[in-house]
Amino acid sequence: MAVSSTAKDSVLVVTYQVGLNTLGAPMLRQRSLPNVLVAALDQDVFDVANALYGLQQYPLTAVRRDNRFELAAALV
Structure with missing residues (x-):
């Protein structure tokens, strides 16, 4: 069975350090x-994350983008 995918949304996930144990x-x-x-470019998403977390006291340690797709059976 063929499957088609449609981009639905994207989520920015940031990891930051709040201290030491x-x-x-x-x-x-x-x-x-x-x-x-x-449709946002990866570079733009990365730049926004760095700009936002540059305003905080906690250092940013990782930036991730999760793209979500809807899968459906393709009509042949």
Whole structure:
């Protein structure tokens, strides 16, 4: 069976360090920011994440983009 996919939305996921635990290992937190335009360029998404988290006291450690697609049986 053939399947077609349609881009639905994109989510920006950022990981940042909030401190160190008692052993000295980094304590990380993650936040998801939904409603990213599917057509937005990866560079633009990355730049926005760095700009937003540059305003905080916590350093940004990772930026991820999760693209979501709707899958459906293709009509042949």
